[in-house]
Amino acid sequence: MRLQWKMVTSWPTNFPGLGTGAAKLAERITQATGGRITVKVFGSGELVPPFEVFDAVSRGTAEIGHSAAYYWRGKAAAAPFFCAVPFGLNAQEMTAWLRFGGGLELWRELYAPFNLVPFPAGNTGVQLAGWFRKPIAGVADLRGLKMRIPGLGGDVMQALGAVPVNLPGAEIFTSLQSGAIDAAEWVGPYNDLAFGLHRVAKYAYYPGWQEPGPTLEAMFHKPAFDALPDDLKAIIEACCAAVNDEMLAEYTARNQQALDLLVREHGAQLRRLPEDVLVALKRAADEVLEALAGADPFARRVYDSMRAFRAQAQAWHSVSEEAFYQARR
Amino acid sequence: MRLQWKMVTSWPTNFPGLGTGAAKLAERITQATGGRITVKVFGSGELVPPFEVFDAVSRGTAEIGHSAAYYWRGKAAAAPFFCAVPFGLNAQEMTAWLRFGGGLELWRELYAPFNLVPFPAGNTGVQLAGWFRKPIAGVADLRGLKMRIPGLGGDVMQALGAVPVNLPGAEIFTSLQSGAIDAAEWVGPYNDLAFGLHRVAKYAYYPGWQEPGPTLEAMFHKPAFDALPDDLKAIIEACCAAVNDEMLAEYTARNQQALDLLVREHGAQLRRLPEDVLVALKRAADEVLEALAGADPFARRVYDSMRAFRAQAQAWHSVSEEAFYQARR
Numbered sequence: 001m002r003l004q005w006k007m008v009t010s011w012p013t014n015f016p017g018l019g020t021g022a023a024k025l026a027e028r029i030t031q032a033t034g035g036r037i038t039v040k041v042f043g044s045g046e047l048v049p050p051f052e053v054f055d056a057v058s059r060g061t062a063e064i065g066h067s068a069a070y071y072w073r074g075k076a077a078a079a080p081f082f083c084a085v086p087f088g089l090n091a092q093e094m095t096a097w098l099r100f101g102g103g104l105e106l107w108r109e110l111y112a113p114f115n116l117v118p119f120p121a122g123n124t125g126v127q128l129a130g131w132f133r134k135p136i137a138g139v140a141d142l143r144g145l146k147m148r149i150p151g152l153g154g155d156v157m158q159a160l161g162a163v164p165v166n167l168p169g170a171e172i173f174t175s176l177q178s179g180a181i182d183a184a185e186w187v188g189p190y191n192d193l194a195f196g197l198h199r200v201a202k203y204a205y206y207p208g209w210q211e212p213g214p215t216l217e218a219m220f221h222k223p224a225f226d227a228l229p230d231d232l233k234a235i236i237e238a239c240c241a242a243v244n245d246e247m248l249a250e251y252t253a254r255n256q257q258a259l260d261l262l263v264r265e266h267g268a269q270l271r272r273l274p275e276d277v278l279v280a281l282k283r284a285a286d287e288v289l290e291a292l293a294g295a296d297p298f299a300r301r302v303y304d305s306m307r308a309f310r311a312q313a314q315a316w317h318s319v320s321e322e323a324f325y326q327a328r329r
Numbered sequence: 330m331r332l333q334w335k336m337v338t339s340w341p342t343n344f345p346g347l348g349t350g351a352a353k354l355a356e357r358i359t360q361a362t363g364g365r366i367t368v369k370v371f372g373s374g375e376l377v378p379p380f381e382v383f384d385a386v387s388r389g390t391a392e393i394g395h396s397a398a399y400y401w402r403g404k405a406a407a408a409p410f411f412c413a414v415p416f417g418l419n420a421q422e423m424t425a426w427l428r429f430g431g432g433l434e435l436w437r438e439l440y441a442p443f444n445l446v447p448f449p450a451g452n453t454g455v456q457l458a459g460w461f462r463k464p465i466a467g468v469a470d471l472r473g474l475k476m477r478i479p480g481l482g483g484d485v486m487q488a489l490g491a492v493p494v495n496l497p498g499a500e501i502f503t504s505l506q507s508g509a510i511d512a513a514e515w516v517g518p519y520n521d522l523a524f525g526l527h528r529v530a531k532y533a534y535y536p537g538w539q540e541p542g543p544t545l546e547a548m549f550h551k552p553a554f555d556a557l558p559d560d561l562k563a564i565i566e567a568c569c570a571a572v573n574d575e576m577l578a579e580y581t582a583r584n585q586q587a588l589d590l591l592v593r594e595h596g597a598q599l600r601r602l603p604e605d606v607l608v609a610l611k612r613a614a615d616e617v618l619e620a621l622a623g624a625d626p627f628a629r630r631v632y633d634s635m636r637a638f639r640a641q642a643q644a645w646h647s648v649s650e651e652a653f654y655q656a657r658r
Contacts, residue, residue, distance in 0.1 A: 032361070032567055034560030087657050090650060092421065092454070092581055099575060100582035125421070126649035188649070207652035231363030235564060238361050242570035246428060252421055253429035253638075256645035270648065278656045309582075314657065316585035319599060320455035320517070321419060322654040323536035325646060327607045328416050 001232075003037045005224070006062035010050040010071065012170070013043030016194055017187070017254070018216065021122045021247040022066035025218060028239040033232060039064065050168065054219070058114045063224045066121065069107075069217050070151045075114065077296040081306055082107045082118070084214035086156050086285035088306065091123040091213035091248050092321070093313045098215070101309040106302050115222040119240035122216030122247035125255070127208030128192065129273055130185030131201035133176065136273065139280045148172055148184035152288060153210030159284040169195065176200040185210060189258035190251060198268045205273050209281055216247065332366045334553070335391035339379040339400065341499075342372030345523055346516070346583070347545065350451045350576040351395035354547060357568040362561060368393065379497065383548070387443045392553045395450065398436070398546050399480045404443065406625035410635055411436045411447070413543035415485050415614035417635060420452040420542035420577050421650070422642045427544070430638040435631050444551040448569035451545030451576035454584070456537030457521065458602055459514030460530035462505065465602065468609045477501055477513035481617060482539030488613040498524065505529040514539060518587035519580060527597045534602050538610055545576065 007026050011019035026039035044050035047062065054072050057065035070080035081088075082103070089097055097103040098120050111118050130147065143161035147154075154164030165181055169191075175181045177200040184201065186192050188208070198204070218240045225233070262268040273281075293303040336355050340348035355368035373379035376391065383401050386394035399409035410417075411432070418426055426432040427449050440447050459478065465471070472490035476483075483493030494510055498520075504510045506529040513530065515521050517537070527533070547569045554562070591597040602610075622632040 028563065028567055031563035032560060034558070090653060092577065095574060096578040096581035099578040126653045128649075189645070206648040207656050208649065209653070209656055212653050212657070229363070231361060234357065234360035235567070238357055238564070238567040238571040241574045242567040245424060245570045245574040248421060249425040249428040252425035252642065252645075255649070256641035259645050259648075260641060272648070272652065273656075282656070312585035312589060313581065314654075316518070316581075316588050317654060318658075319535040319588075319601070320457075320537065320584070322651060323601065324419060324455045324538070324541050325643075325651040325654075327536050327538055327602075327611070328541070328643065329647075 001036050001229075005037055005039045005064060006047065007039050007041045007064040007066060008047050008053050008056050008062040009041065009065070010044050010053050010067040013041065013046070016191060017124065017247060017251055018122070019043065021216065021243055021250070024246065025066065025121055025239060025243045028242060029236060032235045032239055037232065054114070054116070057219050057221050058116055060115075060221045060224065063221045065217075065219045067217055067219070068214060069118070073151065076110050076298070077292060078110055078299040078302045080152050081299070081302045082110075082215060082217065084211040085289060085306070086153055086210050087212070087282050089213050089310055089313065091125045093310070093317070094123065094213045094215050095120060095244060096313070097306060097309045102305050103309075106305060110298060111219065112222070117220045117222050117225045119218045119220075119237065120215045121218035121240040121243045123244060124187055124211070124214050124251045125248055126213065127188045127211045128185065129205040129208050129210065130183050131176070131192065131197045132183040132203040132205060133201045134182070135203055135271070136205060136277060138274055139277055142277070145183055146181045148175065148181050149210060152285075152292070153185070155288045156210065156281055156284045159288060160280055173197065173200060188251065188255045189262055190254040193258040193262055198262055198266050202267070203269045203271060204262065205271055207272075209273075209278065209285070218243070330365050330558075334366055334368045334393060335376065336368050336370045336393040336395060337376050337382050337385050337391040338370065338394065339373050339382050339396040342370070342375070345520060346453065346576060346580055347451070348372065350545065350572055350579070353575065354395060354450055354568060354572045357571060358565060361564045361568060366561065383443070383445070386548050386550050387445055389444075389550045389553065392550045394546075394548045396546055396548070397543060398447070399543075402480065405439050405627070406621060407439055407628040407631045409481050410628070410631045411439070411544060411546065413540040414618060414635070415482050415539050416541070416611050418542050418639055418642065420454045422639070422646070423452065423542045423544050424449060424573060425642070426635060426638045431634050435634060439627060440548065441551070446549045446551050446554050448547045448549075448566065449544050450547035450569040450572045452573060453516055453540070453543050453580045454577055455542065456517045456540045457514065458534040458537050458539065459512050460505070460521065460526045461512040461532040461534060462530045463511070464532055464600070465534060465606060467603055468606055471606070474512055475510045477504065477510050478539060481614075481621070482514070484617045485539065485610055485613045488617060489609055502526065502529060517580065517584045518591055519583040522587040522591055527591055527595050531596070532598045532600060533591065534600055536601075538602075538607065538614070547572070
């Protein structure tokens, strides 16, 4: 068997982290299968536009897609839960919920009618809350604020009076520069530095409440995947998990280097969101998620599963990961 | 090519987390290679004793070993840095340092003279500080305390007047019960509950300063690994990375369930170590690590690399992962 497979992605070719992660997945599969599957990667727009990856893999135009599930809420209301939800799970918890908390089974069930088999395949870790042209002193400063923030994070900002805007990454810089928008969240120091966001919006706020542990997805055209012999299925499964491990490691290593540069050399003003803003965002997030679950029975199942897992994760991590960070200072 | 490979481990067969992780690695390799390599797992003592895994793989008695690098400080003083050091890196940071911070290259260099090729293959996440028969009110309570705590964590406790003891996991329960020891650290709620430590020592202290993100290792007999064709090498690399991802997920999911049981149903007293104890432990840890680096040139290189990475990781995680935990409460 010698297969030539196409991978379509929502990222520019070799875009740091996301695009290089997709490329690495293709390379891993090609190498580990000894070329029985050769995967050719297409950056966003090369074969299909970035937001048509789901449809393209669903109909078999490409066998693999590398993207983020929260882009597909128009297809399935529950999709964002498998990428990132405001005040949801961080990277370590997302992977745990997906693999050992029933999350992946729900994700597979959601995607099956679309002829798609999803795997977790990457994570950025906690992001920044975004770059702002003016400081945020309190909740009142969010009113009327035009901010590039997609998905559920945008819904939450809207609930507090902001005006969420969805823009492709490549348009963020000029929109901030021209004043068309007042603020933008993109990813984190590593990717934001590459776009030069600090040059047009001085205030970098944290933490990234809106995307605490975004899982990237590798989705496979189900008939193509199902037709594989067991050893190739096992290879693909291992390669996706390897990239899930590796991409988070890359972001962890690169974000801290980029943060150093941004603050020490580029004069970025790194600030914590005021406590009242975080509290208001959290309350609004609960309402947005509850409304989503109320409107869609599958979203209800996923939200309940995620929320129960989050409660336990929070209890354990408050005495392990979080308590260790505090003790190490 | 049909190879029959042996994997020796330092864990009882199917011991939760560690042993099941080793078994999963063997299964992944066997499945993904379509049986070109069939891996048979031997629990501790079945082929060689737990602390002879390093030697057994070094001389080729087995082709693979699954263990923890800090057991091998007698072979190479720098070895513990590749598993866990007190107040060192957590799981996310360990993987980042190994893959993108130069750590794995140093590890390979250290193990090469022993005919070993190491890969990260599992992590427990932040552990508990341990189980104590009496409460710890301050540094004075550490003096004379007989505690099962191996490795560098034991050295640090000794610097504060405690008496560290090294015991196999299976002997911890009876030693606590008989009063032969006053305290013991093992892993975390998932594994500690299985041993019933809460029945013989009521006070569970956190956080696990001594082992914040222990990396488990898969080490390969170098001549056997080097003789593999490229596709099998790529499969092994992916399978190890997959297990690295998966084991942490398992501990994350299971620790929180076990913690719930321990506190709600078994009456375990969960307490944070007093601040002055943590400060004293941190100071002692710096001295122990500095002494280790001063006595061994390779340990100096590794310590400097890890320490520089830790400083950056700490800066970034204080505004990302840690800040998110705080905001989510």
